[in-house]
């Protein structure tokens with residue numbers, strides 16, 4: 281799979297017949313909402329968990345020194361809670377560009393907090409994408425994040441804003457919080 285998945289995503293689903301489409305966000309899409317939406321609601325999807333296993337060449341790192349950002353990994357029995365946005369299909373033009381570094385769109389069922397369900401799209405960077413970094417110790421991931429920066433800013437900002445966004449949703453993600461615990465002492469060393 282090429283580094284840039286924009287063209288692939290455009291062909292994966294024809295959204296032109298939809299009046300609106302639900303988008304499930306679990307990472308930066310929770311805290312950086314740079315697109316118009318019709319409504320939003322916390323939601324969860326079954327069988328997936330967040331992992332900082334995806335490389336970032338375009339936002340929180342560079343091709344030479346990729347940062348580490350989130351993808352979803354299949355984890356039976358786990359539930360991932362995030363924010364769902366109902367958007368006009370043309371918003372995917374912007375989203376495909378933003379999520380172009382290895383993410384593919386998949387349709388998934390999602391459940392809202394009142395128990396109702398909807399089908400929507402989620403961007404997942406699967407392990408066969410060229411920027412995938414894979415599993416590492418959470419302490420090593422924290423060090424990697426502390427050392428990374430890209431066109432969208434520091435990699436630490438991604439992790440801290442995400443962790444704060446999850447707290448606002450009432451979600452404690454053990455993987456995210458373990459990395460934050462390792463990261464915080466490193467930040468105090470900064471001038």
Ligand code: SIN
Nearest residue numbers: 304305306307308309
């Ligand atoms: C998402 O937030 O749902 C996708 C991954 C990211 O942009 O951080």
